[in-house]
Amino acid sequence: MEKILLGSWAVPFGEFSFKLDPLSLVFLIAITTLILCAGVYGFGYMRPYRGKKPLGMHAFFYLILALALVLIVTANNVILFLGAWEVMTLSTFFLIIFNDEKSPVRKAGFIYLIASHCATFFLFLMFFLMAHAAGSMDFDVMARSDFSPALAGTIFLLSLIGFGVKAGFLPTHIWLPYAHPEAPSHISAVLSGIVIKMGIYGICRVLWIMRVLPNWCGYVLLMIGVLSGIMGVLYALGQHELKKLLAYHSIENIGIIALGLGAGLLGRSHQVPFLAVLGFGGGLLHVLNHALFKGLLFLGAGSVIQKTHSGEMDHLGGLAKTLPVTSVLFMVGALSICGLPLFNGFIGEFIIYFGLFQGLLGLPLHGVIFCSLGILSLALMGALALACFSKVYGTIFLGKPRTGLKGSSHASLKEAGDLSGKSTAQESACREETSKWMLIPMMVLAGLCVWIGLVPRTVTGFTFFGGAYLAHVDLSTIPLEQVLMPLTMVIRMAFLFLALILGLIMIRRLLLGKAPMPIRETWSCGFAQVSSRFQYTSASFARLIVELMKNALLLRRHGGQVAGVFPGKTQLSSSVHDASEEMIFGPGLAFLNDFSKKLGHSRIRYTQIYLMYILLFLIFLLVWKLK
Amino acid sequence: MLSMTFPVLIHGAMVCLLSPFFLGVIAKVKAFFSGKVGPSILQPYFDLAKLFRKKCVYSGTATWIFRAAPVVILAVMLVLSLMVPFGRFKAPVQFSGDILLAVSLLALSRFFMILAALDTGSSFEGMGASREAFFSCLSELALFMNFITLALLTKSISLSQMIGADIPMSWEGLEPAVFLVVASFFIVLLAENCRIPVDDPETHLELTMIHEVMILDHSGVDLAYMLYAAAMKLFIFSGILVSIIIPVRTGDPVMDMAIFLGGMTGLSVLVGIVESSMARLRLNRVRLLLLVSFALAFFGLIVTLWRA
Numbered sequence: 013m014e015k016i017l018l019g020s021w022a023v024p025f026g027e028f029s030f031k032l033d034p035l036s037l038v039f040l041i042a043i044t045t046l047i048l049c050a051g052v053y054g055f056g057y058m059r060p061y062r063g064k065k066p067l068g069m070h071a072f073f074y075l076i077l078a079l080a081l082v083l084i085v086t087a088n089n090v091i092l093f094l095g096a097w098e099v100m101t102l103s104t105f106f107l108i109i110f111n112d113e114k115s116p117v118r119k120a121g122f123i124y125l126i127a128s129h130c131a132t133f134f135l136f137l138m139f140f141l142m143a144h145a146a147g148s149m150d151f152d153v154m155a156r157s158d159f160s161p162a163l164a165g166t167i168f169l170l171s172l173i174g175f176g177v178k179a180g181f182l183p184t185h186i187w188l189p190y191a192h193p194e195a196p197s198h199i200s201a202v203l204s205g206i207v208i209k210m211g212i213y214g215i216c217r218v219l220w221i222m223r224v225l226p227n228w229c230g231y232v233l234l235m236i237g238v239l240s241g242i243m244g245v246l247y248a249l250g251q252h253e254l255k256k257l258l259a260y261h262s263i264e265n266i267g268i269i270a271l272g273l274g275a276g277l278l279g280r281s282h283q284v285p286f287l288a289v290l291g292f293g294g295g296l297l298h299v300l301n302h303a304l305f306k307g308l309l310f311l312g313a314g315s316v317i318q319k320t321h322s323g324e325m326d327h328l329g330g331l332a333k334t335l336p337v338t339s340v341l342f343m344v345g346a347l348s349i350c351g352l353p354l355f356n357g358f359i360g361e362f363i364i365y366f367g368l369f370q371g372l373l374g375l376p377l378h379g380v381i382f383c384s385l386g387i388l389s390l391a392l393m394g395a396l397a398l399a400c401f402s403k404v405y406g407t408i409f410l411g412k413p414r415t416g417l418k419g420s421s422h423a424s425l426k427e428a429g430d431l432s433g434k435s436t437a438q439e440s441a442c443r444e445e446t447s448k449w450m451l452i453p454m455m456v457l458a459g460l461c462v463w464i465g466l467v468p469r470t471v472t473g474f475t476f477f478g479g480a481y482l483a484h485v486d487l488s489t490i491p492l493e494q495v496l497m498p499l500t501m502v503i504r505m506a507f508l509f510l511a512l513i514l515g516l517i518m519i520r521r522l523l524l525g526k527a528p529m530p531i532r533e534t535w536s537c538g539f540a541q542v543s544s545r546f547q548y549t550s551a552s553f554a555r556l557i558v559e560l561m562k563n564a565l566l567l568r569r570h571g572g573q574v575a576g577v578f579p580g581k582t583q584l585s586s587s588v589h590d591a592s593e594e595m596i597f598g599p600g601l602a603f604l605n606d607f608s609k610k611l612g613h614s615r616i617r618y619t620q621i622y623l624m625y626i627l628l629f630l631i632f633l634l635v636w637k638l639k
Numbered sequence: 640m641l642s643m644t645f646p647v648l649i650h651g652a653m654v655c656l657l658s659p660f661f662l663g664v665i666a667k668v669k670a671f672f673s674g675k676v677g678p679s680i681l682q683p684y685f686d687l688a689k690l691f692r693k694k695c696v697y698s699g700t701a702t703w704i705f706r707a708a709p710v711v712i713l714a715v716m717l718v719l720s721l722m723v724p725f726g727r728f729k730a731p732v733q734f735s736g737d738i739l740l741a742v743s744l745l746a747l748s749r750f751f752m753i754l755a756a757l758d759t760g761s762s763f764e765g766m767g768a769s770r771e772a773f774f775s776c777l778s779e780l781a782l783f784m785n786f787i788t789l790a791l792l793t794k795s796i797s798l799s800q801m802i803g804a805d806i807p808m809s810w811e812g813l814e815p816a817v818f819l820v821v822a823s824f825f826i827v828l829l830a831e832n833c834r835i836p837v838d839d840p841e842t843h844l845e846l847t848m849i850h851e852v853m854i855l856d857h858s859g860v861d862l863a864y865m866l867y868a869a870a871m872k873l874f875i876f877s878g879i880l881v882s883i884i885i886p887v888r889t890g891d892p893v894m895d896m897a898i899f900l901g902g903m904t905g906l907s908v909l910v911g912i913v914e915s916s917m918a919r920l921r922l923n924r925v926r927l928l929l930l931v932s933f934a935l936a937f938f939g940l941i942v943t944l945w946r947a
Contacts, residue, residue: 351746353740353747354747358743362739369736384940395775396776398749406757406758407757410758410760412700497735502736509714524859530694547760547762548757553765556770557772560926
């Protein structure tokens with residue numbers, strides 16, 4: 013079931029020890045698939061920068077990142093793990109700040125770096141406690157030792173903070189919406205698809221090491237999942253920038269994963285092994301699925317941005333006509349992330365839902381309440397994600413172009429600012445599909461999404477294996493057929509559905525005949541002078557939901573007031589702001605800043621006095637030790 | 640094999656053949672309340688037959704999604720028609736967790752409906768799409784709340800187990816949770832099928848509508864697919880509600896079918912009465928109605944947990 017490889021390494025407490033187990037297997041599959049696809053895509057995406065920027069350095073850090081990711085999920089030793097973790101953080105930082113001549117990019121990079129390092133502090137503390145209690149730095153030795161409930165709880169909370177920042181759990185997610193939009197698109201795909209999953213991996217590893225955790229841990233993880241999921245998708249609905257919206261969706265999906273893991277933990281601590289395997293297995297399956305479809309969506313967003321030089325959704329429109337293949341592939345990603353049948357997102361969510369319904373029937377009363385909460389929030393997340401992605405797809409790919417976004421006039425809007433060549437060349441480029449280097453990786457990812465959606469048994473095998481490994485139960489004792497049989501029925505219905513679609517298309521052909529149908533203008537209720545700017549924008553589409561939640565979302569509107577009998581031109585702008593950034597971290601960091609300034613005033617400017625302090629402290633230590 | 644296909648065919652054919660009839664019943668009831676004779680009860684069939692003979696007109700803005708949406712939506716309803724029990728008659732397709740597939744198939748049809756509306760680039764259809772996306776968030780929440788209550792009452796997560804055989808037993812003990820579920824589900828039915836307190840299917844002002852405005856640009860066979868799918872959706876939702884409500888099982892198939900169809904007609908009459916007796920709610924109050932539905936379902940859950 014697991015294999016440990018040892019090597020010699022002259023680092024104190026460190027050991028070159030690797031472990032392959034069902035948990036690292038799931039993550040390794042996600043890593044290799046997405047790193048490969050995003051790498052090939054990056055080859056095409058970075059082509060315009062050739063000769064203008066040091067691309068070799070970018071490729072170097074990309075490969076270093078790949079290595080670090082593989083090391084993280086296979087490391088069996090704390091020192092090795094933390095070393096790989098730091099390498100991952102730093103190489104990601106250099107990948108994010110590719111366009112470092114722009115100040116927002118530098119700001120995003122610094123926020124990422126600071127957030128990551130603050131989190132690493134908690135990791136050091138956590139690993140120290142674990143190693144101290146277990147007497148070893150190796151994960152497999154730690155897993156065999158016992159921890160007192162209080163210590164286990166503390167370690168669990170520390171892991172939630174330390175790994176939660178990387179994963180993007182709710183109050184600590186603020187680096188994601190900065191870093192994802194500013195990084196080149198294939199890097200955003202890797203960031204969202206894999207790097208944040210390393211936080212999930214860390215939490216899974218801790219859950220695996222801590223065989224026995226207090227009961228409240230499951231509830232806490234489940235609640236974090238609910239909170240991150242719902243708030244993530246609500247924030248996403250309020251965004252106007254494509255990649256920022258996708259970044260908030262990553263928070264939602266991390267929430268779904270945490271919900272699954274939380275359900276699994278509930279099952280483990282209440283001795284309901286079926287629920288434990290379903291929860292953990294569903295969460296792990298969603299890790300893999302999210303890597304595939306979010307990677308696909310970010311790569312699709314990259315193609316849109318490369319063609320139009322804008323990620324502002326309200327400037328775009330009608331791209332299904334200029335980017336036909338990309339629009340179909342983006343559709344596959346959108347259908348998957350909404351958890352709709354035929355696609356992989358549905359399979360993962362089905363298993364988590366199934367687990368939660370099992371929890372309803374098997375857990376004590378408070379477990380039932382939390383499981384109902386989980387089911388309801390999954391349903392709400394699903395409905396909101398559907399609203400969000402119909403907004404994204406509808407505004408970007410459908411309808412008419414909202415602004416004349418082609419050529420040099422808007423080229424400065426996004427990352428390819430300095431690349432605007434001659435406007436004629438740009439215009440002809442706008443009519444073409446993306447290059448095949450960028451299309452093929454997207455096709456691979458889209459194909460995998462559909463494959464998992466239609467033949468889920470190829471992946472459910474090892475995700476359930478990983479789930480049973482986390483739950484510390486023998487997989488053969490679990491009545492797994494109870495969930496695999498319905499899954500088979502789901503797939504049968506999916507094929508019936510496809511057959512029905514074919515049949516209905518045939519009937520339609522038969523009824524309509526072969527003659528081409530007349531093409532007219534869209535009906536506009538008799539109004540003749542319709543401009544493409546009359547179309548519903550992404551902001552107006554989401555308005556009803558965002559206004560209902562305006563207190564949680566910090567909705568701000570400017571202008572839009574009509575004055576006088578014959579009102580003139582007026583402007584309206586609305587934006588949604590992140591509450592945890594403006595209400596927790598903003599004031600908190602400002603307070604810290606003030607506090608340290610005050611401390612700074614009180615310092616003494618003579619070196620001699622500091623020397624005296626040191627002497628006094630040494631004397632104190634001496635006395636304390638002698639006593 | 641024959642024993643497998645026969646119920647599938649019967650079940651599917653019932654939904655296909657009978658679904659427009661209940662729209663006719665609702666129209667007749669509304670005509671009666673406004674003192675008119677009204678169109679024939681078979682008028683929805685005539686309308687569909689007329690549309691199926693017509694060609695389509697497309698907008699120059701629309702893409703393949705506009706053409707695909709009617710097909711997808713009708714296919715979803717056809718699949719769903721095999722998963723819903725009719726009173727005592729269990730669905731031909733039933734498995735543990737089929738409610739999850741049913742709800743996400745409905746979501747799939749909604750996704751394509753919204754995209755087809757946005758595909759035309761019309762601001763009116765954008766409004767309809769936005770409202771549909773918003774209200775369905777709330778109604779889906781209420782729907783799941785009801786499913787949780789029913790799952791707890793029947794210890795099962797298959798639609799045919801939840802609302803088929805076991806619910807009448809709960810009526811015997813007059814389970815109050817079932818009342819709440821029925822009330823809440825009735826509101827969901829009205830909202831999901833765009834009936835009056837939420838949406839007026841007969842208004843001719845594009846600004847105020849939800850469902851009708853989203854299909855404003857569809858014509859001919861495409862429109863026929865959309866309208867047929869809408870009729871089936873009403874039939875499926877009514878079928879679920881009637882299966883919960885029917886208090887008796889006689890054991891005689893003909894008798895049971897008659898009771899079921901009687902219940903369906905009764906429900907259509909009830910919808911017609913609701914539509915005749917009240918006006919459409921103002922748009923910003925619709926969400927309150929849906930929250931009421933959610934609250935009813937929530938109380939249903941509390942009652943269930945308390946009695947368990």
